Amino acid sequence: MTRIGKRFAQLKKEKRKALITFVTAGDPDLALTERLIPSMAAAGADIMELGMPFSDPMADGPTIQLSSERALAGGTTLAAILAMVKRVRETCDVPILLMGYFNPVFAFGQERFCKEAAAAGVDGVLLVDLPPEEAVEFGRLARGAGVDLISLLTPTSDQSRIARVKRVAAGFVYYVSVAGVTGARATVAADIGAMVETIRSRVSLPVAVGFGISTPEQAATVARVADGVVVGSALVKLFEEHRGEELVERVCAAVKGLRGGVDGAA
Amino acid sequence: MTYPDKHGHFGQFGGRYVSETLMPALLELEEAYRKYKNDREFKAEFDYYLRQYVGRPNPLYYAEKLTKRLGGAKIYLKREDLNHTGAHKVNNTIGQGLLAKRMGKRRVIAETGAGQHGVATATIAALMGMECEVFMGAEDIQRQSLNVFRMKLLGAKVTAVTSGTATLKDAMNEALRNWVTTIRDTFYVIGTVAGPHPYPMMVRDFQAVIGREARAQHMKAEGRLPDVLVAAVGGGSNALGLFYPFLKDASVRMVGVEASGYGIPSGKHAAPLCAGSVGVLHGNKTYLLQDEDGQIAHAHSISAGLDYPGVGPEHSWLKDTGRAEYVSITDDEALEGFKALTREEGIIPALESSHAIAHVLKLAPTLPKEQSIVVCLSGRGDKDMHTVAQAMGVSL
Numbered sequence: 001m002t003r004i005g006k007r008f009a010q011l012k013k014e015k016r017k018a019l020i021t022f023v024t025a026g027d028p029d030l031a032l033t034e035r036l037i038p039s040m041a042a043a044g045a046d047i048m049e050l051g052m053p054f055s056d057p058m059a060d061g062p063t064i065q066l067s068s069e070r071a072l073a074g075g076t077t078l079a080a081i082l083a084m085v086k087r088v089r090e091t092c093d094v095p096i097l098l099m100g101y102f103n104p105v106f107a108f109g110q111e112r113f114c115k116e117a118a119a120a121g122v123d124g125v126l127l128v129d130l131p132p133e134e135a136v137e138f139g140r141l142a143r144g145a146g147v148d149l150i151s152l153l154t155p156t157s158d159q160s161r162i163a164r165v166k167r168v169a170a171g172f173v174y175y176v177s178v179a180g181v182t183g184a185r186a187t188v189a190a191d192i193g194a195m196v197e198t199i200r201s202r203v204s205l206p207v208a209v210g211f212g213i214s215t216p217e218q219a220a221t222v223a224r225v226a227d228g229v230v231v232g233s234a235l236v237k238l239f240e241e242h243r244g245e246e247l248v249e250r251v252c253a254a255v256k257g258l259r260g261g262v263d264g265a266a
Numbered sequence: 267m268t269y270p271d272k273h274g275h276f277g278q279f280g281g282r283y284v285s286e287t288l289m290p291a292l293l294e295l296e297e298a299y300r301k302y303k304n305d306r307e308f309k310a311e312f313d314y315y316l317r318q319y320v321g322r323p324n325p326l327y328y329a330e331k332l333t334k335r336l337g338g339a340k341i342y343l344k345r346e347d348l349n350h351t352g353a354h355k356v357n358n359t360i361g362q363g364l365l366a367k368r369m370g371k372r373r374v375i376a377e378t379g380a381g382q383h384g385v386a387t388a389t390i391a392a393l394m395g396m397e398c399e400v401f402m403g404a405e406d407i408q409r410q411s412l413n414v415f416r417m418k419l420l421g422a423k424v425t426a427v428t429s430g431t432a433t434l435k436d437a438m439n440e441a442l443r444n445w446v447t448t449i450r451d452t453f454y455v456i457g458t459v460a461g462p463h464p465y466p467m468m469v470r471d472f473q474a475v476i477g478r479e480a481r482a483q484h485m486k487a488e489g490r491l492p493d494v495l496v497a498a499v500g501g502g503s504n505a506l507g508l509f510y511p512f513l514k515d516a517s518v519r520m521v522g523v524e525a526s527g528y529g530i531p532s533g534k535h536a537a538p539l540c541a542g543s544v545g546v547l548h549g550n551k552t553y554l555l556q557d558e559d560g561q562i563a564h565a566h567s568i569s570a571g572l573d574y575p576g577v578g579p580e581h582s583w584l585k586d587t588g589r590a591e592y593v594s595i596t597d598d599e600a601l602e603g604f605k606a607l608t609r610e611e612g613i614i615p616a617l618e619s620s621h622a623i624a625h626v627l628k629l630a631p632t633l634p635k636e637q638s639i640v641v642c643l644s645g646r647g648d649k650d651m652h653t654v655a656q657a658m659g660v661s662l
Binding site: 054055056057058059060061062065072077078101102103104105106107108128129130131133134151152153154155156157158161165176179180181 | 273281282283284285286287289290291429430435436439442443446447449450545546547548549554556558559560561562
């Protein structure tokens with residue numbers, strides 16, 4: 001079991017829900033990401049989701065598109081992200097999940113990526129544009145290396161999709177709460193609870209919900225029905241206005257607020 | 267064996283590299299397409315619109331004057347430029363539009379580069395009574411203002427895409443983002459033989475009318491098959507439409523012409539088959555322009571329709587299996603092709619098609635007079651007047 005599975009198991013024992021936070025690795029540079037990870041963990045993030053920037057982020061809204069552009073402009077590469085994770089691992093045990101698109105991983109080499117990610121201390125990988133049908137080889141390599149391949153389900157997923165995802169999913173299932181791209185939204189979709197129940201009953205893994213969750217109140221709403229809450233764009237938005245130590249403080253304050261929302265809901 | 271396989275793979279290429287949200291829609295589309303492609307009524311309706319609305323069959327024209335000037339193989343032009351809306355794109359949008367109607371979708375979206383596919387989609391949306399939104403790179407909107415105006419006249423909403431390089435690839439990103447959000451009532455009309463399965467197969471099948479007609483017309487004119495087929499390749503739909511019905515005819519050479527912009531050594535080109543590497547973009551695995559980290563590189567071509575860093579996966583397959591060969595033509599050479607056809611035959615070709623003509627200028631003189639070349643004249647050049655004038659230093 002990776003750190004991800006262990007964290008979910010521990011939280012379950014404590015009757016708490018997971019707060020999963022997304023930032024883009026290398027926005028604006030990797031030195032900042034390296035400082036952020038332990039600080040965000042201390043502020044209450046259970047699992048760190050790090051975006052691997054891609055030039056053509058088709059599933060992302062404007063906030064994460066701009067964040068990816070900033071990270072790439074800063075020279076962020078996959079090799080440098082893995083080296084950064086390795087340094088963080090010397091002092092920090094927070095579960096780390098890399099999220100991104102398939103092409104940079106394919107260019108890096110699927111086998112090399114899985115091996116080096118595992119060696120660096122990465123616990124899970126989520127590739128947005130690699131559905132189960134195309135994930136056969138990558139899934140085998142990830143399993144072999146001891147890295148969880150996190151799968152997505154969405155409001156458009158029917159029974160056959162859930163069954164297909166069940167065959168490859170590891171760690172937890174990431175339920176995308178809206179048919180759309182990433183980004184903050186005014187309200188949380190109403191039918192989340194029923195879908196989470198359906199998924200949980202068919203796939204024996206924790207279910208975390210993401211896309212469109214930005215405030216502590218929304219996090220609380222989702223935490224009532226799901227095993228975990230993913231927040232991305234609301235944090236990434238802070239990178240547009242702040243820099244350096246101030247940015248770290250702002251992000252951690254936001255994480256604390258979200259933690260309060262998640263815990264208050266239990 | 268016929269390609270693609272059941273998951274949409276052409277060898278290692280193709281596939282469905284999309285987010286899970288899109289998977290049910292792609293599976294639904296594939297099921298609908300497989301159901302209707304052999305449906306008598308659907309086929310009859312498709313044929314009806316191609317004949318009565320598009321004006322097919324268009325001629326296979328013997329370019330006698332150009333042939334004599336070059337002194338080699340006979341040159342035949344497949345006149346897709348004579349289609350309604352001025353390019354081959356409409357063959358595909360008629361097919362997808364009829365499918366969208368049968369699937370009960372009330373809205374269509376499309377990406378466009380040169381604007382030809384956008385116009386063809388806006389046209390069928392008007393014809394079939396569907397709402398239409400076209401995503402177009404802000405830079406292309408500048409280059410192709412005439413087509414933007416045409417789309418608006420046809421009732422479409424044209425949305426400028428400013429992200430990334432503000433060209434065709436970014437328009438496709440934005441169309442995919444919109445589709446994911448509107449998936450329940452919207453049909454995404456992809457304009458080329460790229461994107462996730464089943465699009466490369468479906469668009470190829472709709473465009474194969476080009477090759478089927480050319481084959482029969484050439485048989486009638488010459489009593490035999492042509493020796494060489496030549497077509498421009500951006501995403502590659504006109505080329506595949508021409509090539510596909512000849513794939514099993516081993517004697518027929520197939521040449522796809524990519525755009526090498528300022529020249530391949532300059533790095534400013536749009537020739538992934540000639541100078542790219544294998545990767546995954548826009549839902550399929552194919553040859554791409556990318557850096558060593560797998561970030562997609564900027565494409566460049568004088569022709570907005572070829573200005574794309576990827577190519578349809580079946581072309582990647584045809585390249586690797588050696589069934590087709592791929593060459594490239596620079597911006598300057600394409601302009602020479604443009605001028606040659608205009609002056610020799612009185613036919614003003616689109617800049618995309620001018621790349622194919624430019625290659626014929628090189629190829630025809632090397633072949634014996636008994637041989638013949640069929641070149642796909644994929645579109646007419648009216649839309650390119652501003653670009654060509656600018657390249658010639660003329661202000662309109």
